[in-house]
Amino acid sequence: MNALDLEVLDQARDWVAQGHGVHLVTVVQTWGSAPRQAGAMLALRADGRLVGSVSGGCVEDDLIERAREGRLAAQAERITYGVSRDEAARFGLPCGGTLRLIAEPLRDTAWLDTVLGEIRQHRIVMRTLDLQTGEASVRAASPTDGSDFDGRVFRAVYGPRWRLLIIGANQTARVLADIAVTLDFHVIVCDPREEVTATWNAPHATLTTGMPDDTVLDIGTDERTAIVAVTHDPKLDDMALLEALKSRAFYVGALGSRANQAKRRERLAMFDLTEEDIARLRGPVGLPIASRTPAEIAVAIAAELVWVRNTLGADEVGAPCVQPQAQAQARP
Incomplete structure (x- = not known):
């Protein structure tokens, strides 16, 4: 709903x-x-x-x-x-x-x-x-x-029958949270940085200040959960992804250019993730609409969430994703 x-x-x-x-x-x-x-x-x-x-x-x-x-x-x-x-x-x-x-x-x-x-x-x-x-x-x-x-x-x-966990309380997260609520998602935003959350204002989202990896586990991630990392800080994004890619989440994505995504995949390979786990990562995240601004990036992410949910859904959890030609995602 x-x-x-x-x-x-x-x-x-x-x-x-x-x-x-x-x-x-x-x-x-x-x-x-x-x-x-x-x-x-x-x-x-x-x-x-x-x-x-x-x-x-x-x-x-x-x-x-x-x-x-x-x-x-x-x-x-x-x-x-x-x-x-x-x-x-x-x-x-x-x-x-x-x-x-x-x-x-x-x-x-x-x-x-x-x-x-x-x-x-x-x-x-x-x-x-x-x-x-x-x-x-x-x-x-x-x-x-x-x-x-x-x-x-x-x-x-x-009631909301899907969940979206956003790692990072920035402008992209704020716009994405507002859009996702209208798309039948219960939105959770995770950011442990007090200097960032002090000014956070998204009334439709639930804010948690725990560590990202703990949050992925604490919310009981399942086949109706999507997880998107948008902080541009590997210390936070990668923590969440290490748990998210092993979970049953139907969608796992991360903000960043293709060059940064390649480096991220190299880092993730150093941990206990299989090639199949890492292949699930959608990055650069979102449909390729040449997005640049935080609002445009949020629209691209929301559109891909709907596409994956409607075409793959819970039946394809864990399947390696086929990436479209993705847009470059500059730091918002």
């Missing part, structure tokens, strides 16, 4: 507290080339104001019309778009695309308070809703849980 979806839940709670009629609309199933994945959601007021997205197109327009005309049900209901060719064309869905939604009226904010509180503690929760009885419950969930719908019971998962 990304920061944009968190905004949907926050706004929905505020609107209910203000006395507005509100429906929470969630994508529960998709077929074909659907524009949004299961779990995408929006909050919709009775007057048609909304936050969030389930399609980015005419589906929202139709939902707004339903809300204004009072055609949304007083209990949770299923709404399907794109079953026929004509309907797919009408609602701007790709050829063959179908969306099934659940539109649920929000009458109280108790479960929203619980869910939002858990999310802000970086915990993942699942809410189960029985459409036939209206019964709902919230329980703890794991990163591998996902939203699903069996035709009667809808299970929605809320």
Whole structure:
């Protein structure tokens, strides 16, 4: 769940507290080339104001019309778009695309308070809703849980299901942290240097001042964790990489030019890492977009994180990476 979806839940709670009629609309199933994945959601007021997205197109327009005309049900209901060719064309869905939604009226904010509180503690929760009885419950969930719908019971998962550990609290890390939060990452920034962390300000990231190698071990690095070293200080970056490259992290990268990366690989080879371990290192880190500034480098890293997560994912942990022609990364 990304920061944009968190905004949907926050706004929905505020609107209910203000006395507005509100429906929470969630994508529960998709077929074909659907524009949004299961779990995408929006909050919709009775007057048609909304936050969030389930399609980015005419589906929202139709939902707004339903809300204004009072055609949304007083209990949770299923709404399907794109079953026929004509309907797919009408609602701007790709050829063959179908969306099934659940539109649920929000009458109280108790479960929203619980869910939002858990999310802000970086915990993942699942809410189960029985459409036939209206019964709902919230329980703890794991990163591998996902939203699903069996035709009667809808299970929605809320909270960050991926983690990003950034070594170094510099400008690149600050921009990357902000971007990564919107991409469904719980961001942890590690930097033991007091003179650096004294002015650190990234409200969406968790700051730790432990040593980098200890932090890689302490957070319980797994297949849904990415680790990026951006300090340009071998004493810190290499410490983290020595543990990260032996871990199950699906992505391990380090900032630096190709010349510096070659030297780094020589240093890493002096320790208890195999050639396969070292081959996992993505460096220069990020997609090749000729980035130079801290913000550009952060965008390149975030883009590569998404690419690796979506194309390799947890199934390819440990596989040697095939590096694209990388950009030179000057000291930010």
